[in-house]
Amino acid sequence: MLKRVVAALLLLASAAQAQNVAPVPxxxxxxxxxxxxxxxxxxxxxxxxxxxxxxxxxxxxxxxxxxxxxxxxxxxxxxxxxxxxxxxxxxxxxxxxxxxxxxxxxxxxxxxxxxxxxxxxxxxxxxxGQGFLVRADSGVTSASQLDGSSICFTSASTHELNLQDWSRAQNIHFTPVIFADKDEARRAYEAGRCDSFTGDAAQLAAIRAAFPNPEAHRLLPERISKExxxxxxxxxxxxxxxxxxxxxxxxxxxxxxxxxxxxxxxxxxxxxxxxxxxxxxxxxxxxxxxxxxxxxxxxxxxxxxxxxxxxxxxxxxxxVRLPRGLNDLWTRGGMMFSPPMR
Ligand SMILES: N[C@@H](CCC(=O)N[C@@H](CS)C(=O)NCC(=O)O)C(=O)O
The missing domain is CATH 3.40.190.10 (Periplasmic binding protein-like II)
Structure with missing residues (x-):
């Protein structure tokens, strides 16, 4: 008897699941x-x-x-x-x-x-991930060359803590040039007030693409954080x-x-x-x-x-023409994955 009740309940539950429940308020x-x-x-x-x-x-x-x-x-x-x-x-x-x-x-x-x-x-x-933008004529092609340089970035973002972790781990010393406003930080970099501009790499790529002379700037290959x-x-x-x-x-x-x-x-x-x-x-x-x-x-x-x-x-x-990379679908080797929609 108990077995039959349980079986009936299970059947009901699975039927409810199949049909979905009533619309929620x-x-x-x-x-x-x-x-x-x-x-x-x-x-x-x-x-x-x-x-x-x-x-x-x-x-x-x-x-x-x-x-x-x-x-x-x-x-x-x-x-x-x-x-x-x-x-x-x-x-x-x-x-x-x-x-x-x-x-x-x-x-x-x-x-x-x-x-x-x-x-x-x-x-x-x-x-x-966080990356670095440098002037192409600086000769810098890797973040490891930023030792002793000045770096522009904005406060109230993940950037400052990432830089601290990275500089400690890599034993790189730098002079922070911090701005509350991102446009000011970008202008300071453009005006040569710092050797590099750091931020999320896709943001930097978009900023670079919007510069009048994008090829005068290089996005370094390193990513120092997960964003x-x-x-x-x-x-x-x-x-x-x-x-x-x-x-x-x-x-x-x-x-x-x-x-x-x-x-x-x-x-x-x-x-x-x-x-x-x-x-x-x-x-x-x-x-x-x-x-x-x-x-x-x-x-x-x-x-x-x-x-x-x-x-x-x-x-x-x-x-910007940024390759999909991690943001491609999982079926093509990226991380974009939806749980089953059912
Ligand atoms: N993904 C990072 C950075 C995003 C971000 O805040 N970017 C900068 C520009 S690179 C910004 O908007 N800064 C603050 C502002 O201008 O108000 C975060 O969530 O903190």
Whole structure:
């Protein structure tokens, strides 16, 4: 008898799993976002390839497109974003106190940031490391030659601690030239006030590409740290955390499945179960998050899949032309991997 009851319960449980549970009620953040009609996103004050206004004043970049994807998934409209340009200093406090719903600002996921600020980091959506930019005519081709040099960088970032660890481990001595503002740090480097400029390598590559004479600057090959970027949300709203996390994974899944901005509509007829689930043709992934079934369809139609976003801002279709490297799909030897969307 007991065996039969257990078997019946197991059967029920697996049926519930297969059909998915009833749509969840909206959590506090989702309710606020819907009432406001916009997702409040923390971005930078202007950072090429990540979040920078174009000639029409429209924010463009990896970070701003991720925010648009969340707006499209949640509100069905990628333009429904309230942009909050933030400095390195005020980005996490602005999130902690509730002035933004989401921080997408080249922000590295570190232990202390995660556990001490009342925030959670969703899925990593970019893997980088700290590098150095030098003038090509300096003759410097390796970071090991920076002993005795001066290095420009910004405060309120991961850079200073990384430099300390690196200089101690490598026994390299340098003169720090520190700025609160990243544009000032860049200008100081350009004006020759320091021998190198350090920061996240992809940021440096984008800054270099935007210089009037990129070939006059060299990005050194060493990476002295791990800088995994992830969008951050405030503690206390697991539903919102899940939404942001799964939009990030969904964009990667879309690339793996070959679903693009251009073919998403056609892909609604694709017979593959994983494509049907992702686009909301079958299953209830969207409603399980409290969203429309077409949540990922809307996000992909708005900004494209992860690879398309990358190509537009950092890759082949951008002036940076940074190889995918670690940010390629796991199926091609990179680290971009979505857990199963089922
Ligand atoms: N990923 C690093 C660095 C990102 C970052 O903050 N970059 C610099 C520019 S290289 C910046 O924005 N600095 C602060 C500012 O200008 O407000 C972090 O999360 O700390």
């Amino acid at each position: 909206a959590g506090a953040t989702l309710t606020t976002v819907r009432a406001r009609g916009a997702v409040a996103c923390g971005i930078s004050t202007g950072d090429p390839a990540w979040s920078q206004p174009d000639s029409r004043g429209e924010w463009q970049g990896m970070d701003t497109d991720f925010c648009r994807a969340v707006a499209a998934a949640v509100l069905g409209d990628a333009s429904r974003v309230a942009w909050h340009p933030l400095t390195g200093q005020n980005r996490l406090p602005t999130l902690s106190v509730g002035q933004i719903d989401l921080l997408t600002r080249t922000t590295t996921w570190t232990f202390l940031r995660d556990v001490s600020n009342g925030v959670n980091f969703a899925a990593p959506n970019f893997f980088d 995994p970027y992830a969008a951050a949300v405030r503690h206390g709203d697991d539903q919102w955390f899940d939404i942001v996390r799964w939009v990030a994974f969904g964009l990667i899944e879309a690339e793996e499945l070959g679903v693009t901005r251009a073919n998403a509509e056609q892909m609604l007829n694709d017979p593959r179960p994983a494509v049907r689930r992702l686009l909301g043709v079958s299953g209830d992934l969207g409603p399980a998050l409290g969203l429309d079934r077409r949540w990922m369809y809307n996000a992909i139609r708005a900004v494209g899949n992860y690879g398309e976003i990358y190509d537009r801002h950092l890759g082949a279709n951008s002036q």
